[in-house]
Amino acid sequence: MPDPFGRAIRDHHLGDRDEPLVDRDGDETRDHAIERWYFGEFDGDDWLESYLDGPLLDMGAGVGRDALYFQELFETVAIEVSDHLVTTMRERGVEDARRADMFALPESFERDRFRSAYARGTQVQLAGSMAGVREFLSDLARVTTPDATAVFDGYAPELDATEEVFAYREDPAPGLAWRVYHEVYEGEVGETLVFRLFSGDRLREATVGTPWEVVEVRYPGSDEPTQWVAALEKA
Template identity: 55%
Template sequence: MSDPFAQALHDFHFDQMKGPLLYRRGAETEEVEIEFYFDEFTADGSWLESLLDGPLLDMGAGAGRHSLYFQDQFETVAIEQNETLVEILRDRGVTDARRVNMFTLPDAFETNRFRSAIAFGTQVGLSRSMQGLREFLNDLAYVTTPDATAVIDGFDPEHEKTKSKLDYYSDPSKGLAYRLLQMEYDGTVGEPWLYRLFTPSRVREATTDTEWEVSEIKYGPEHIYQLALRKR
């Protein structure tokens, strides 16, 4: 089955849109704001910029808004597992865009390859479980240097804005929830994407027995948080 999200971003980029991109939950739908993925990113000496150095790995790079900015500062490698998204990245000017699954990093990169890494768009939730998150963190540790940093983001499952989302599902476990994200575009309904939602404290718990520790937490806007990680 084709990926409605990737196809919609492709058609938006090439001015070929065939209708809205929708989130779907049964008969309920909600339109996705595609323009966001193409907005220009400017760090302007921000908190984020102070944490990163090259070579940088941009995981789940989307349409490349972060890679386009940081590649002017230092070497940046953008990865996506969908070839259509890789095509968009390259056409937009990302100099090193590759088709790589962020959950199989050691298969694609040698050890100590990157000094920093980012994963925005709540991509880390696709690890699907606490154990899956630990495995991802261990893989990320393998491809990053001993003094590496990383920044990831997420939706706080205990925030009311998160709970109001169309694709939100509660979980009895403290600090955890799910998103079951299904998209529709041009008559095609994609396979559901299962995201695990973690509170920052549960991410901190997952770093136990990995090389990472949470060094800083930044909240906002609303239900979104960013976590800075560093090697122990």
């Protein structure tokens, strides 16, 4: 399967990238900000760390920016679906980087394996539907301990500023929207990415029937944030 995203980021890591990674939504394009989004320093966050403990599962870990920080505090397993990114994480010093799909966790990990889970980068919204989110939460419950915690983020369709986000699509249902785009690098075209955007309240609804409970939702960033960050605990 083509992987322009992973290949471009790996080329950037190696100093071999001569062309931009382009996000494309029809005729609209933008250059993906690889250096700023993946290779900056992560200095920790007291609020975030209050909800996380080891063993930690870092899902959609990119090039391991956050995993490099957390592995100094406790056991951290970083997963990605791209072989290019897994290799890059290992070269950057991530001690336990693995190829695994966050939407098929029971295939890769045993029951009760992790004390907490973490996904920053809006990857949870790639579940594609609210039923997919609920299935993801149920699978995550299987591979985490009875007292586990989790922290996710996502784009916030309940906020007006989010309408200006690249590749945004409205939905008439309250608290829901879409993002749809694909990526191109050196002529290689990636699969279409379909993000089901949902609000913090919609996330609370999705936890019904799972062991999870949303205990806090924050809107970090500027005066006009476009994303939420949610902390969950096993109920």
